[in-house]
Amino acid sequence: MALEELYREVILDHYRNPRHKGSLTHAHFHAEGQNPSCGDEFSLDLVIEDGVLVEVATQGQGCSISQASGSMMADAIKGKTVDEVKAITSKFKLMMSIEEGENPVDPARPGAVLGDLEALQGVRKFPVRIKCADLPWATLADALDGAQTAS
Amino acid sequence: MALEELYREVILDHYRNPRHKGSLTHAHFHAEGQNPSCGDEFSLDLVIEDGVLVEVATQGQGCSISQASGSMMADAIKGKTVDEVKAITSKFKLMMSIEEGENPVDPARPGAVLGDLEALQGVRKFPVRIKCADLPWATLADALDGAQTAS
Amino acid sequence: MDHLRADFPILERKVNGKRLAYLDSSATTQKPNQVIDAIGDYYRRYNSNVHRGAHTLADEATTAYEGARTKVAEFIGASSSDELVFTRGTTSSINMIAYGWGLNRLHPGDRILLTVMEHHANVVPWQLIAKHTGAELVYLELTDDFRVDLSTLDSVVDERLKIISVSGMSNVTGAFGPVAELVEAARRVGAIVIVDAAQSVPHLPTDVTAIGADFLAFSAHKMLGPTGIGALWGRREILEKMEPAEGGGEMITDVRLYESKWAPIPHKFEAGTPPIAQAVGFGAAVDYLDKVGMSEVRKHEIEITQYALDRLADVPDLTLVGPTDIAVRGGTVSFELGDVHPHDVATILDQEGVAVRAGHHCAKPLMRYLDVPATARASFYLYTVKEDIDQMVAGLHRAREIFGLV
Amino acid sequence: MDHLRADFPILERKVNGKRLAYLDSSATTQKPNQVIDAIGDYYRRYNSNVHRGAHTLADEATTAYEGARTKVAEFIGASSSDELVFTRGTTSSINMIAYGWGLNRLHPGDRILLTVMEHHANVVPWQLIAKHTGAELVYLELTDDFRVDLSTLDSVVDERLKIISVSGMSNVTGAFGPVAELVEAARRVGAIVIVDAAQSVPHLPTDVTAIGADFLAFSAHKMLGPTGIGALWGRREILEKMEPAEGGGEMITDVRLYESKWAPIPHKFEAGTPPIAQAVGFGAAVDYLDKVGMSEVRKHEIEITQYALDRLADVPDLTLVGPTDIAVRGGTVSFELGDVHPHDVATILDQEGVAVRAGHHCAKPLMRYLDVPATARASFYLYTVKEDIDQMVAGLHRAREIFGLV
Numbered sequence A, B: 001m002a003l004e005e006l007y008r009e010v011i012l013d014h015y016r017n018p019r020h021k022g023s024l025t026h027a028h029f030h031a032e033g034q035n036p037s038c039g040d041e042f043s044l045d046l047v048i049e050d051g052v053l054v055e056v057a058t059q060g061q062g063c064s065i066s067q068a069s070g071s072m073m074a075d076a077i078k079g080k081t082v083d084e085v086k087a088i089t090s091k092f093k094l095m096m097s098i099e100e101g102e103n104p105v106d107p108a109r110p111g112a113v114l115g116d117l118e119a120l121q122g123v124r125k126f127p128v129r130i131k132c133a134d135l136p137w138a139t140l141a142d143a144l145d146g147a148q149t150a151s
Numbered sequence C, D: 001m002d003h004l005r006a007d008f009p010i011l012e013r014k015v016n017g018k019r020l021a022y023l024d025s026s027a028t029t030q031k032p033n034q035v036i037d038a039i040g041d042y043y044r045r046y047n048s049n050v051h052r053g054a055h056t057l058a059d060e061a062t063t064a065y066e067g068a069r070t071k072v073a074e075f076i077g078a079s080s081s082d083e084l085v086f087t088r089g090t091t092s093s094i095n096m097i098a099y100g101w102g103l104n105r106l107h108p109g110d111r112i113l114l115t116v117m118e119h120h121a122n123v124v125p126w127q128l129i130a131k132h133t134g135a136e137l138v139y140l141e142l143t144d145d146f147r148v149d150l151s152t153l154d155s156v157v158d159e160r161l162k163i164i165s166v167s168g169m170s171n172v173t174g175a176f177g178p179v180a181e182l183v184e185a186a187r188r189v190g191a192i193v194i195v196d197a198a199q200s201v202p203h204l205p206t207d208v209t210a211i212g213a214d215f216l217a218f219s220a221h222k223m224l225g226p227t228g229i230g231a232l233w234g235r236r237e238i239l240e241k242m243e244p245a246e247g248g249g250e251m252i253t254d255v256r257l258y259e260s261k262w263a264p265i266p267h268k269f270e271a272g273t274p275p276i277a278q279a280v281g282f283g284a285a286v287d288y289l290d291k292v293g294m295s296e297v298r299k300h301e302i303e304i305t306q307y308a309l310d311r312l313a314d315v316p317d318l319t320l321v322g323p324t325d326i327a328v329r330g331g332t333v334s335f336e337l338g339d340v341h342p343h344d345v346a347t348i349l350d351q352e353g354v355a356v357r358a359g360h361h362c363a364k365p366l367m368r369y370l371d372v373p374a375t376a377r378a379s380f381y382l383y384t385v386k387e388d389i390d391q392m393v394a395g396l397h398r399a400r401e402i403f404g405l406v
């Protein structure tokens, strides 16, 4: 049933125990996102050194989908290069069909392509909730834009 | 046919040759009326001496019904006492069914009660035009109110 | 009232394969056939622009439009239909006062009194006007039982106070606003009182002359009527003094190149082609409510709300956000469910055919004040039945299950 | 286009026992079944408030509402639907610019350029803003053939000029406004240009990017759509800079007690519950016009207008108030008939089933400029047929008879 696919255990786990929670006080790039229609919020602090996201901290408030998506995203991008992060973002958006193109996730090998994030596939059956899952990623794009402008 | 009843010859005559046209330069009571929905205008100058409307002057611009009604009204009220004018107004309004009550006009004796004004009875079949016929009378009421306040 | 449900075609709909339990009437109500058909009939038979015409259709449309004004005016007990301005909704009504009265009459240091439970429609316009005029906003807070706290009222009622604007019923907590007390306070210093009646006029018998306020603002779509229209009732003397906010056709007696003369009330506030079909629908909505009777509506809502409060009290982990005393509240019921986010509650309920809102309900200052990021909200109307509540409660149990609260 | 008439149920109506010849489309157009049914269908199947919901009906209503925005934006060639704000009509659209841009940006001595042929909707808002800001109004006059006289233009184009607002087509004379010339002039001094497109968008193929103006304002009800909704198209950079006029729900990202943050365009201009059913109807209207094709609409109107001009030229005592050259005008035909007052003309025509307007057509400055107290006006649309014109001409002869002009 669709609801069970949406609210997988791993999602509830990330919702209740968000990874990399907090904020950074030293030099970093910061972005904040908000979903005006539901009020969900997500903010992101990044430290980028030599093109690598060495530190990631997130804060947020909102539904399980937006917050779990943010937590999983933080997990997935930490320690990656900016280019790798962009590739992950693109795969994520394809998976959520926010961008046109084929879903890169391999059903035969669950978790192989996007790790925990693949649990968010159930959201596709709930089109109104896609914007929840996307909120952290839109915030990430803002933060990376900021980093690019600064460098 | 209704249109012929509306546009009786006497109405067209008053429309084209309005009686008592002009304005007064000496002491008088003045009122202006306007029908915002169609733009018709009517203005009235009165000299009242010992309770008698000794002079009446009108100016206006608008459809045949409003202007003829004004011309006929001027004819009907000139030389009358304020009380007589109020009685005429009341009869006119009954005839036009603007006020509740019985039409005072006697079909057996055309013109006996309200003179030329009775020609306006045809307007009753055109409810939207009743406000045209009423414009000069509303202006008259304003002028008389002004006179009353002044005395 | 169960028999009324047959008048509402949408209630026969299935949502996600389930019976629709529409519990979102505070956002907008559903419409009976009588209203939908009145609108269709207008377009099919006598659609025309109003007021400006000398042809039959224009006359019929004008008569229907002005007839609707009379109906709505009578519905709220106005002494004259001239006091009833058709607007585009509650938001527009309040903005009309803000720009028409506030912008022209407020000065630096003047004060506008609001409460922290106001809808954005009764907050943001005043922020805009405060910025333009230098006036200040002042807020009343809430008591522990979600009612407006009047203990600080006397300290803000002085000659600086020019406007009080308060909601007749909160669209989050369901609590009634202290309209009578604020009217009394305003009279002491000559301030005007505005009631945001978006949630009260649809649900409570209303008599504007008894209320004693200067303005009442409400929306047709929250009382069985169409979207796109609302009303502003104003006391005659005040309306006559108030400047129009919008300029355009139909609201003038004369326009010259550099100046214009306004039409008499209410038309001076109705610039441009009005929402004609919507007025016709609004009139039909009011006819419908008149026929049912507003005290019957209130009676039904008391019953259904009490039932809902009782059933919700039995749901573990559920916290009500609003007063429990039915005498001081309407049928808008906000709650939290453990750590299940309201948005997730709404999604799970939707799968069960139950339509509720989740979020800040356009009342962010209230959410901050209460320190809840969002609530789920169920709201009722004359077509709500116990079965709807039962369906919701079953859905809430399902949500608890899915989130492992069981 | 005759076959389209079957889509318009009202055209089958009899008026005063006669076939209805509806010649009042400049005031408001009639609606095809496709539009009426789209509205009914909305209320019967998926009525809900938009944007704030997590339930199925809210999602469907939001999709339809935003879908309508895309349709209307594409209809006028906008590059993005974000540039399309739903308003309550042309009047509201222009007031929105006046308050959102004018009130916040104009200073004493700044100038607003209008023409004497503007509708009150494009005059009165600027008078209000001039009063609030100390800005001045300046007018262009007309040439003998009822077109805007550009010979004085250069003398008013200087750094004081901040806003130019002009009608795309006069609702009295039918003359097109000199939009291209004014856009060019505005560019020289950095003024913004607003097109009151109430009469042009419904009748002419429109491509906002080609026009080069900054704003276009129009009404659904004049283009087969419902009353109660219109649109404001604005250039993205300008919309992003412009302040909202109305405050309320749905137009914010955050509201605190003393300040708020606006939502991105277009939502920051859409305070409160929008006209949802009306947007759905507007979308259906645009679908209908798209299917017919706007160049076909214009072609048909050229044909019917030329026919009308020719037939009216044969009516003794009749004076046309508007240009005779079909290339510079649309299908709105004003005239005088000897000393028969336009209101009387309209009453007589109405008895013959012919619906025309009479009066000042919300253009009093123009009437004064032309020194005519009122005109009768016949106006056409895609459903107008030669038989309508013939019926009117017969009625005009009857009017001459009744008034003894024969």
Ligand SMILES: Cc1ncc(COP(=O)(O)O)c(C=O)c1O
Residues within 6 Å of the ligand: C249, C271, C272, C273, C274, D026, D027, D088, D089, D090, D091, D092, D119, D121, D122, D167, D169, D170, D171, D196, D198, D199, D219, D230, D362
């Ligand atoms: C040229 C023009 N501008 C503005 C308007 C005002 O449109 P609305 O009444 O729909 O706001 C009209 C129509 O009445 C018009 O013809």
Ligand SMILES: Cc1ncc(COP(=O)(O)O)c(C=O)c1O
Residues within 6 Å of the ligand: C026, C027, C088, C089, C090, C091, C092, C119, C121, C122, C167, C169, C170, C171, C196, C198, C199, C219, C230, C362, D249, D271, D272, D273, D274
């Ligand atoms: C209390 C309250 N005030 C104002 C509004 C705004 O009404 P509308 O959106 O119809 O303008 C609403 C509804 O959304 C409301 O509940």
